[in-house]
Amino acid sequence: MLDSRTNRPEPLPDGAGVGYKPQHFSNILEAPAAVSWLEIHAENYMGSGGRPLAQLRHLAERFPISVHGVGLSIGGEAPLDQDHLSRLKHLIGWLNPASFSEHLAWSTHDSHFLNDLLPLPYTQATLARVCAHIDQVQQVLGREMLLENPSTYLAFAETEMEETEFLAEIARRTGCGLLLDVNNVFVSTTNQQTDPHAYIAAFPMARVGEIHLGGHDMQTDAHGAPLLIDSHGREVVDPVWALYAETLARAGRRPTLIEWDNDVPGWPVLEAEAARAAALLAEVPA
């Protein structure tokens, strides 16, 4: 999927994609029209060979691919892991994907990788550090990246800025794009007891290169307040679909991904979720 004049990949299409799971390989190739692009987790394709890379090469001939990193720890207090950045550069180099995205979060401390997207206080110090890391990533990869808004479960007493303001400032300083996860907006605003509609209204939509939709679980905190968990293990709920429609009305059409990482269903369930996103996208004037 290269632009023949520039050898740069074409951007993701403004259609519906899914997070690729190996168990769906045959389903996807049998009926490729069901989705218009695929997203992979970068870290699952950092082996030296074998089936994962063979499948990815095969899929990349037929679909635009988005590479979504989950291990770079862009919000980490320590310098970025050079070895991991090199692995990422290698993957991006040979695959030349349509998009690369990572998270506003940290996951590694003192060479311990904690395998979760951990929260950050929104302060000037965090802002400077995150921007320096994004500058470094964009320089090493030689391309712009997208940064995703997190799901959060708690707040920091030291936070000085709204998350939307924080993300807008990162995009302004680094030139990076943003990945707007609408389920994360719903989860975080519920957990922080703020207004999801105000969050969407304040989000810098011009910077949004991709939208994520996924499922969450419901719990309560010690005081009985709702506490939503970003589990990626079920269907997108109706209030999130409504918030997505509201987002599209403000942003226009954007490439939209269905994320389902745990208790992964059979292909028809995932395909139906993608079709629902595609139907909402089709209602937006081009």
Place this chain on the structure above:
Amino acid sequence: MRQPGFTEALLDPARAVPAGLTDPQGRPAGKRFDVYRNNVAASLTAALETAFPVLRALLGAEFFRRMAGIYLRQHPPTLPLLMFYGAEMPAFLAHFPPVQDLGYLPDVARLELALRHSYHAADAAPVDPAALEAIAPERLMRARLRLAPALRLVRSDWPVVTLWQMHQPGGGAPPEMRAEDALLTRPGFDPAISPLPPGGAAFLLALQRGETFGAALGHAEAESHNFDLGAVLGLLLKGEAIIAIDHEDNR
């Protein structure tokens, strides 16, 4: 916030929730911090369950889950590549008091780690079996065989291959207590495990060190008087594990 303190509290449920973390009303975060604790423990436990299915079957799901909770706190991943998580499991099992009398467990863990590494190893085209057969014996003795990157060898004082096969679909009989060496090859994309005949491991280790075919045969025969060369070559060819034959005259 300081990430070192956050990390320590994440991995140790007995530690207090770090100061400065709150709920929306400014009260201490309490249970909200446990969401992160749980995400870390549950996701790393799931990664270990994926990596060690036979170990889990041998120990029982509940025991394995509790043991994984201890392992992940002693040995959090050191890389963001979860497909290789669990490298310390053999050493951990060797020193984990509740399983001290199950001496075969570390070798089962080594075998399952080797399977993972074989699965993700670099691709390499195998030689044509006919090309190997066509080489005159005296020339073959001076040649060096290059083995596929996906080939792995696990030597064990325990019946590690039979134990592994018992817990595959279709099962298998409980093993006699004897030593087994496992050969992992990867024909296509799916690793296959075979027991090596006596002397086979010495033969392959010599080939891996770059010794000639003849020298490797010498090592094998020193270890086993009736070394079955044909059987080992058969496993290597079927496993697409020989990727080049280097002759002395064109090195």
